[in-house]
Amino acid sequence: GAVVSQHPSWVICKSGTSVKIECRSLDFQATTMFWYRQFPKQSLMLMATSNEGSKATYEQGVEKDKFLINHASLTLSTLTVTSAHPEDSSFYICSAPSSGLRVEQYFGPGTRLTVT
């Protein structure tokens, strides 16, 4: 089946630095990808919809200048957490819907970000 990968799977960064997380659809093209964050023992909350070739659509309350999303190709979306703070520590998960006759949504394995 289709696979979505994320890199890195785990990252630690210092407060004030920026970190980039990649989401790739490995064997299908995705014009849209979704970014979610999950706090410990909580549910997934949609942060933004990444659109290939255009600006991302952010959910209410999500700072677009802090969480930069770039969807430069049909197989890659990146989420950059700028000027990270400890409260940004979370599990970030992306998903991508496949296309064709049978549409399925595939989730990446997630990236755990720890900001110290």
Place this chain on the structure above:
Amino acid sequence: AQSVTQLGSHVSVSEGALVLLRCNYSSSVPPYLFWYVQYPNQGLQLLLKYTSAATLVKGINGFEAEFKKSETSFHLTKPSAHMSDAAEYFCAVSTAGTASKLTFGTGTRLQVTL
């Protein structure tokens, strides 16, 4: 706007017992409903989905769910629990198809005991 409510953040069953995880939804349009399973430090795996076809949906690993419009429910069941079923389970709803963004419930942690 749509929403999902999962009753019971933690459910414990004995191995071999029936598993019942509850999910109720709210949607102003016909919903698409999903159940996902998440193992520790991993992403989500789709168990099953309802897309307005058959109301009883069979999924992987012996799970099934029944869409009941009158009760706005989509409860997940499995006749006999295995130790390997211990995980976090999320119910989710979409109002724009299987390729659109999802609204998740708060999750239910399933514990399976000997």
